[in-house]
Amino acid sequence: MGSSSPEKISSDREKAVQELIQGRQLANQLRLLLGKPFGGDDKSVAAKDLVMKILGSFTETISILNRHATDExxxxxxxxxxxxxxxxxxxxxxxxxxxxxxxxxxxxxxxxKTSQTWTRITPSLIDDGYAWRKYGQKVILNAKYPRNYYRCTHKFDQSCQATKQVQRTEDDPAMYRTTYHGHHTCKNLLQAPQIILDANPKDSSFLLSFGTTNTSTKSHDPYFATFPCVKQEYRDEKPCLNHIQSSSADFFTLPDLSAFESCEPVTGSDHDPDHGDVISSGVYSCTTSTTSLDMDMDLVVGSVDFDDAFEFEFC
DNA sequence: TCCATTTGACCCTG
DNA sequence: CAGGGTCAAATGGA
Known part of the structure; x- marks a missing residue:
């Protein structure tokens, strides 16, 4: 054992994170391969399920390593x-x-202090697939509408630490800003922990924002890589692309956010992203149980939110 | 009776 | 110290 200087530990940890990120990218490529030609048979479904679990393990491990890096x-x-x-x-x-x-x-x-957050702006209080329980409501200074606090229903029986805050937006009371904190670890879910993207009713782009109050990780940390793989989720049984892009009531999640690992403007430079910066361009694969579709999109910075949260848009 | 919501108080962070 | 996040007793509905 012997030498274990803080510098060496930190260096080893970064290497481990890089290895894990690479592993997850490879697993993600495998998932895309599996998802392409023949989507239906049992073996394919089982394989994809396995890949999703592998991706989840990578994500969780990376998250743990990063957490320990920032929490002495x-x-x-x-x-x-x-x-x-x-x-x-x-x-x-x-x-x-x-x-x-x-x-x-x-x-x-x-x-x-260091939990991940991401924000959705939705036109109504739509069901995001999880069971939430309201535990508080606060009037926020200079805000027209109160903020509501929700925790996962399974906080106690499964120690799920996911919470969310819901507040009407000031400029458009018909819209709700939902800020999620932490990922679900409860078992009785449709999916693994996920990011949910929402169809923006005004410009048909997809809004996603995420941030952290821990600014020490913002400039260099593969922060985006700590997000889990996500799966598409529809409320309808037979979704189609046009429906996805035009409907404001339905929502879905993109399955391939590991592309964020190549978010060079953010992770590879020493400046914070500005409005309009293109974070990542490429084909984002969107699949459901019945359909599979690749969409060529740009991920751009929409705005910088309060609490250092960055809002992004898929265009 | 059980469970979710409401709401005032408590406590942490900046 | 102010503002915001969380707790838990009280309350109400199924």
Whole structure:
């Protein structure tokens, strides 16, 4: 064992991340190959399912490595902590009285600082396929509409940490901005953790934004690569492209966001992306259980949101 | 009775 | 200290 300087550990970690990213790219290519000609038979379906699992493993491992790179102190609590969901405890011995139930909450929750976020802007409160439970509502300063807070229904039974915030947009009250925090880890899902893209009703482009409050990872980290593979999801049984591009009510997810790994304007330079920057051009494969379609699109920076979230558009 | 929502209070971060 | 995120008791509906 011996030498394990912080520099060497960091270097090894970066190499490991690069290897994992490459592995995931290869797995993704395999998935595309499997998805092309004959989509239907059992073996093909099983193979694709397997590839999706492999991709998920790569993504999760990369995410873990990146998380450890940015969190020197693991976000964990002792097993005997009174805090029920992994939050730290502090000075619990100083209070032993009347309001113990409330006082136990002191320091018991810790706001996420480094979790990934991404935002959807949707014309209505559409079902995104997950079971959410509302746990709060806040009036936000200088905001016309309150912000609603949701957590995954399976937060307790499956320790799923996914949450989302929903708020009407100021300029268009008919639209809702939904900010997702963290990925679903609960089991009873249609898909693996996913990014959901929404069909924008106004310009038929797709809005996706994501960001992090941890700015230390923004310039160099393969931040995009921490996103999981995503699968397309339709509410209709027989979707078609025209329907996808024109409908505002339906939504789907693109299966191949690993292309983000080549997001050179963001990950390969030392400046933050500006409005209109083309992040990645190429063919994005969109598949469902019944159809498969490649779309030639540009991923461009739409806007820089609050909280350092960057909003992107598929055009 | 169970479960989801509401809402005021608590607590963390900047 | 202000603002925002979360908790949990109270409430209501199925």
């Amino acid at each position: 102190v693991p976000d964990q609590v002792p097993a005997n902590s009174p805090c029920w969901d992994g939050r730290k405890s502090e000075d619990s011995d100083e209070i032993t009285s009347k309001t113990s139930a409330l006082k136990d909450r002191r320091g018991c929750y810790k706001r996420r």
